Amino acid sequence: MQLLKDRIIKDGVVKPGNILKVDSFLNHQMDIAFINELGKEFKRLFADKPINKVLTIEASGIGIACITAQYFNVPVVFAKKAQSVNLDGDMYTTKVESFTHKKVYDVILSSKFLGPEDHVLIIDDFLANGCALLGLIDIVQKSGATIEGAGIVIEKGFQEGGAKIREMGINLKSLAIVEEMSDDSLTFRADEE
Amino acid sequence: MQLLKDRIIKDGVVKPGNILKVDSFLNHQMDIAFINELGKEFKRLFADKPINKVLTIEASGIGIACITAQYFNVPVVFAKKAQSVNLDGDMYTTKVESFTHKKVYDVILSSKFLGPEDHVLIIDDFLANGCALLGLIDIVQKSGATIEGAGIVIEKGFQEGGAKIREMGINLKSLAIVEEMSDDSLTFRADEE
Numbered sequence: 001m002q003l004l005k006d007r008i009i010k011d012g013v014v015k016p017g018n019i020l021k022v023d024s025f026l027n028h029q030m031d032i033a034f035i036n037e038l039g040k041e042f043k044r045l046f047a048d049k050p051i052n053k054v055l056t057i058e059a060s061g062i063g064i065a066c067i068t069a070q071y072f073n074v075p076v077v078f079a080k081k082a083q084s085v086n087l088d089g090d091m092y093t094t095k096v097e098s099f100t101h102k103k104v105y106d107v108i109l110s111s112k113f114l115g116p117e118d119h120v121l122i123i124d125d126f127l128a129n130g131c132a133l134l135g136l137i138d139i140v141q142k143s144g145a146t147i148e149g150a151g152i153v154i155e156k157g158f159q160e161g162g163a164k165i166r167e168m169g170i171n172l173k174s175l176a177i178v179e180e181m182s183d184d185s186l187t188f189r190a191d192e193e
Numbered sequence: 194m195q196l197l198k199d200r201i202i203k204d205g206v207v208k209p210g211n212i213l214k215v216d217s218f219l220n221h222q223m224d225i226a227f228i229n230e231l232g233k234e235f236k237r238l239f240a241d242k243p244i245n246k247v248l249t250i251e252a253s254g255i256g257i258a259c260i261t262a263q264y265f266n267v268p269v270v271f272a273k274k275a276q277s278v279n280l281d282g283d284m285y286t287t288k289v290e291s292f293t294h295k296k297v298y299d300v301i302l303s304s305k306f307l308g309p310e311d312h313v314l315i316i317d318d319f320l321a322n323g324c325a326l327l328g329l330i331d332i333v334q335k336s337g338a339t340i341e342g343a344g345i346v347i348e349k350g351f352q353e354g355g356a357k358i359r360e361m362g363i364n365l366k367s368l369a370i371v372e373e374m375s376d377d378s379l380t381f382r383a384d385e386e
Contacts, residue, residue, distance in 0.1 A: 030268055032262045033266070075223055075225060076223040080252070
């Protein structure tokens with residue numbers, strides 16, 4: 001998606017260690033008008049799927065998922081990191097390793113909100129090693145729901161997550177795929193369509 | 194706001210210990226069409242304020258803030274709980290006690306995204322003892338920005354947060370104020386307008 005690539009070039013900050021900071025428009029400060037354009041693009045990419053629920057994981061996926069869900073006219077469900085005392089009842093649980101925070105989270109979703117009747121679009125801001133997305137896929141599989149697709153804003157194509165998830169047969173679409181990063185620059189993979 | 198009160202009566206679950214669960218439509222599963230109505234109401238309540246940024250705190254405030262920000266045509270900034278290794282540079286920090294999770298969080302916001310030129314509307318899903326909102330107010334005050342108002346979806350009027358924050362002179366509007374809770378029912382305060 002050219003609009004996104006242009007914005008990453010303009011406002012993204014590349015740092016040593018394959019770090020791409022997009023916190024001025026995507027995941028700390030959020031440019032809502034711009035994120036609406038991402039939501040429209042996700043709708044275009046998954047328009048033919050019978051999606052009835054958008055699934056994401058807290059925290060930075062939630063806003064993007066909510067804006068995107070408007071174009072599908074469906075609710076959002078977000079998986080939570082770690083146990084909350086107010087979340088009782090039956091839950092799907094999985095474990096997710098975060099390289100950013102260097103720890104393993106328990107990720108939970110109330111079983112009331114996902115079941116065999118659901119057709120799910122998973123949305124998240126970043127895909128790198130794939131741990132968060134694999135955790136969400138595990139939760140959907142435990143629920144018996146159907147994964148109609150996964151929509152990612154920025155994929156680090158040089159890490160293994162994307163290949164691993166496409167090999168599982170998941171219909172994964174990333175709006176921008178970073179092919180290579182150096183200490184201060186990056187190149188994108190050409191768009192599929 | 195009658196629409197919200199009706200929804201709480203219909204889908205909220207009251208539990209012993211003053212717990213009100215609205216996780217089927219507000220803060221775990223999110224009814225996006227309904228949350229758009231909340232966003233429109235926040236716009237109505239703060240229409241005369243020169244708001245240029247919506248501020249919230251992760252996680253459950255983010256979606257509501259993003260939907261609401263659409264009606265103001267402004268970006269969202271969300272404060273983060275605990276240090277992330279990808280958040281470098283200057284930050285505003287404060288401490289917030291969570292009674293739900295029974296711990297004290299460090300809450301941080303990059304100083305790039307809030308400064309003396311900003312006019313802020315704070316948005317969050319719940320107000321009870323006020324700790325999260327006081328933390329956000331502290332961050333705005335540290336930044337030199339102006340607090341134009343605080344919009345809360347559900348306030349527990351029998352806890353001290355609302356009174357404390359109104360006494361500070363903050364223009365606080367809650368879409369529904371729960372006046373009293375028993376082990377299995379609740380009553381609302383009458384709407385102001």
